[in-house]
Amino acid sequence: MYTKKLSLWVAGVVFLGLSQMTYANCNAKIGAIKHLFDDFENYHAQQANDAKKRLHISVRDTQDCQLYMVLTSKNQNRLKGQFQEIPYYVRSDIQQTISSSVTRLNLVNSSVDIELFIPAGTPVKAGSYSDRLELKLYDSNSTLLDEREFEIKENILPRTSLSVVGYSSSSNVINLGELVSGREYTMLPTFKVVTNADVQLSVNSENRGRLIHSLYKNKYAIDYSLHIDGDRVNLLGESKRKFSYKGQTVFLLKLGMQLGEFQRKAAGEYSDTIRFHVAPLNY
CATH class of the missing domain: 2.60.40.1090 (Fimbrial-type adhesion domain)
Structure with a gap:
């Protein structure tokens, strides 16, 4: 009777230890952030299509990791300038909008493409505009693994x-x-x-x-x-x-x-x- 109880308790300890080791081995980090496309500077309110800025974000050392990222905007998804603030939106192939300025991004093949866009018809005055975005990388247990800030700077040309x-x-x-x-x-x-x-x-x-x-x-x-x-x-x-x-x-x-x-x-x-x-x- 005592032997069986002891065996079960030891097995439970071993299982718990393996779980902790697997969790500790996830050392994923945010990799490169590349600009794929940007036509913000040529935007004008009379155009028929949205203005777009597309980014590619990669993650390295992802083996044995289940990951997601959270994207936040310092200016609440608005490009701030001397004359006005321009609202913009975020979209990707796989995303979940948590609030107006917080977006959860799920990774596909250790990367994600995101698109910032200004809806066609938005009144915009020519000038310089900026926002600061923050990326945070989490594992499946919502533990923060890495974070990165990057600036969005745009100069919208006069037309x-x-x-x-x-x-x-x-x-x-x-x-x-x-x-x-x-x-x-x-x-x-x-x-x-x-x-x-x-x-x-x-x-x-x-x-x-x-x-x-x-x-x-x-x-x-x-x-x-x-x-x-x-x-x-x-x-x-x-x-x-x-x-x-x-x-x-x-x-x-x-x-x-x-x-x-x-x-x-x-x-x-x-x-x-x-x-x-x-x-x-x-x-």
Whole structure:
């Protein structure tokens, strides 16, 4: 009777010792973190697809280990910059989201690929942004084996475009028809400015705000005024107007024009060339 009890107790001790030895032999460590793909810097709110940043994370010395990793974000999954914070999301082929800034990552063949993405349509101002991510490697008993921090730094480039919409948008020539003294013209094109930065619109009149006769030139000229969104533009020199980006990515600028008072002008064609240029500021 006593011998049998003693044998069972010894077997239990041996089994417990083997379990502890197997657990102690797991020396896995986080290996390389490689950037596979990154198009954050070219992101703009008008694009159709999400902006993506893809990372490959490897783990070494994984023999006899059952592992998983936990990914956390210092900024709660937001890229912080001087002007704003950009929310982003984390996804991988095998993952479990624990909270908005904590993600559990399961390994496949001692590695995992993760993807950070900014959803298409998110308003983003050009500038520098960053976040700090922390990876923690655990075994099946939730014992911490290794940890690593790495920075996410992105410089989103300014993007600005100028196009013409509405009336006569298919041509860069505006035909006013018969010129009438003092007449106001409202059936003019609208400029569409798409931007992710503060911008400056420059306007320059070749004839300094005058319609010049095609044959007689300056001998016969008609003064006119130009308005953008109701504000008169000074055409005696280069006129500059600034627009501040505040989450608005599209500006629609309506043009208006009014002729000055005139009489006894030669019949014929009168014209001027107005140049519009838009560029981002402070980049």
